[in-house]
Amino acid sequence: MDKEITIYDIAKGVGLSPATVSRALNDHPAVNKNTKKKVFEAATQMGYRFNMFASNLRTQRTNTIGVIVPRLNSPFMSSVIAGMEKIANEAGYNLIISQSLETVQKEISNAKAMFNSRVDGLLVSLAYDTDNIDHFTPFIDKGIPVLFFDRTAEHKKCIGIVIDNMQAAHKATTHLIEQGCTNIVHITGNLKRNVYADRLKGFKYALIDSNLPYKESSVMTCSLTEEAGIEAAKKILKMDPMPDGIFVANDTCAVSITKTLKQAGVSIPHDIAVIGFNNDPISRVIEPNLTTIHYPGYEMGEVAVRNLINCLDEVSDIVSTNTITLRAELIIRESSLKGASKAERLLSAS
Amino acid sequence: MDKEITIYDIAKGVGLSPATVSRALNDHPAVNKNTKKKVFEAATQMGYRFNMFASNLRTQRTNTIGVIVPRLNSPFMSSVIAGMEKIANEAGYNLIISQSLETVQKEISNAKAMFNSRVDGLLVSLAYDTDNIDHFTPFIDKGIPVLFFDRTAEHKKCIGIVIDNMQAAHKATTHLIEQGCTNIVHITGNLKRNVYADRLKGFKYALIDSNLPYKESSVMTCSLTEEAGIEAAKKILKMDPMPDGIFVANDTCAVSITKTLKQAGVSIPHDIAVIGFNNDPISRVIEPNLTTIHYPGYEMGEVAVRNLINCLDEVSDIVSTNTITLRAELIIRESSLKGASKAERLLSAS
DNA sequence: GTGAAAGCGCTAACAT
DNA sequence: ATGTTAGCGCTTTCAC
Secondary structure, eight states: OOOOOOHHHHHHHHTOOHHHHHHHHTTOTTSOHHHHHHHHHHHHHHTOOOOHHHHHHHHSOOOEEEEEESOSOSHHHHHHHHHHHHHHHHTTOEEEEEEOTTOHHHHHHHHHHHHHTTOSEEEEOOOTTOOOOGGGHHHHHTTOOEEEESSOOOOTTOEEEEEOHHHHHHHHHHHHHHTTOOSEEEEEOOTTSHHHHHHHHHHHHHHHHTTOOOOGGGEEEOOOSHHHHHHHHHHHHHOSSOOSEEEESSHHHHHHHHHHHHHTTOOTTTTOEEEOSBOOGGGGTSSSOOBEEEOOHHHHHHHHHHHHHHHHTTSSOTTTOOEEEEOOEEEOOGGGOTTOOHHHHHHHHO | OOOOOOHHHHHHHHTOOHHHHHHHHTTOTTSOHHHHHHHHHHHHHHTOOOOHHHHHHHHOOOOEEEEEESOSOSHHHHHHHHHHHHHHHHTTOEEEEEEOTTOHHHHHHHHHHHHHTTOSEEEEOOOTTOOOOGGGHHHHHTTOOEEEESSOOOOTTOEEEEEOHHHHHHHHHHHHHHTTOOSEEEEEOOTTSHHHHHHHHHHHHHHHHTTOOOOGGGEEEOOOSHHHHHHHHHHHHHOSSOOSEEEESSHHHHHHHHHHHHHTTOOTTTTOEEEOSBOOGGGGTSSSOOBEEEOOHHHHHHHHHHHHHHHHTTSSOTTTOOEEEEOOEEEOOGGGOTTOOHHHHHHHHO
């Protein structure tokens, strides 16, 4: 294992001072072009590699962005991460990623680890049961920008990146109403989380705006997993009268509900129309294809990193920007089209 | 923004030397218990945080593991990453993740970035078109362990973690034969990649072992995407005679083929039985549910990191271990059961 | 069991 | 345009 080459070695090699070598390597404007070229050539030729740690130690900057998410392995979140990675990589930042597995405890320990890793900035989507965000105050106190995305928290010193969950839910619900639904059930997650609370609001206001009654009994909260979907479907089957429309806050659960209802002989959308949320791949595989909200995960990841880097470069001010809202759209497929042709209805009834 | 607390501050605070404070903080055995306690208390009370960079600079170790994957946003890969993150986190390692987006060029530039980030070890799943792995020799030369998983390359100094792709494909193909298929088509990806080459071998040997002819014309290579699936299905529809079984090297493509064939009026599995690979969520949503190979992604991630850390701790030797093979199993669902009841057949024909 | 001191490799005043 | 110099905060040998 040969010794690492340092700028001192290069300096000796080309007969310059380490300072000039450092400047040349960092493309400092005040260095002669020829000198730069000489230094670069010597560097590559000698097999020099930049020592981040020495640099970080000096500059107190790490070029590292921390990411804390509930889970990595959902279609939505992996798209977000993919988008983040792309922008971060382009800008010369590394991404350190950790998952809270939906618990506050792990979120707190992840935050500590990120703090000790001295990330330059932090991107967070909150765990299912996070109540308060005190574990992020060390960052804020130190001036390390914290940016929430998707599952956000209100904080005057943190940017939030979201879609307009309320509007999206409003559109979805209104679509069901336009299809003739009058007795719609909404299935959602923990209402502590903005995403679910806002979707509920959109659901509620859509009903009210269409002069339909809003009853608390038509809102069911659950974990939105596949299993929860089976349970929810069973409850729906026992309702009297059964609803004629269901708006579910994610696709996993919506698909699971659809499958279970179909098995019980319910015709989708004829008997019950179903709408999901996220536009996961499964939404285009289930029969009938699921009407859903397209959630731009990849784009959200890109925007999150881009904005964080802007804060780091002090291009934008974290205090002035508060919330960034991305466009989400309703994607209408067969699962909600009551006006479907007889053939389509037969198909979906199978 | 208050100044960072260093071990010098603590030393002053408790009336000791920085050396002792450092030792105490690192739980060095030669330090008095009471001294340790005093130091720890002072540290937490003063709000000290460990400076990795100074430490890294001294120790030449980063506690960071680099990960290069083709894409982050597939169900398989996000499970792998989730598993990796779990073990790494438990062991006090950070994960730096980057994606090659299936191109060698980006893989090379990612490798360079990882090298400069001085990762302690590297985990790689190769891009679609990677021919040679020279871009990893700098790591190997420096004694930085490189571990390939899933899409591996042969190298005497690198561990590979795989499933037995050949055996899995053999099982899948044999299952089709047992269901009465005699004219089976195999759809796969770039044969440079071990995963696809091995699956093809398994397919071929299964045919031979059952005394069925192996024809090159019944193997189609494509990108295995959804779009490629549509194209593949079109080709199959034009074949005369049409095959009675299809073994596809991933679920995305298998599902896409199934959808397209169904639209064309082909009954699955009655006319054509289909088997996929990976056990992605969509495989349980498509109708009929897709027979597939369960690929233990999460576990593979765990095993990969655990082994890499063993190499770093010199518990295990990278040269002695060569390949680690994980168990993969055939999951039989309706898409391959030709012996299905009439009711099920009608269902799948819809 | 604890301390003194050197140095890891880089950067940024400041000086020339 | 380039050089001098002093440190960033930690670890670790060598003393005591």
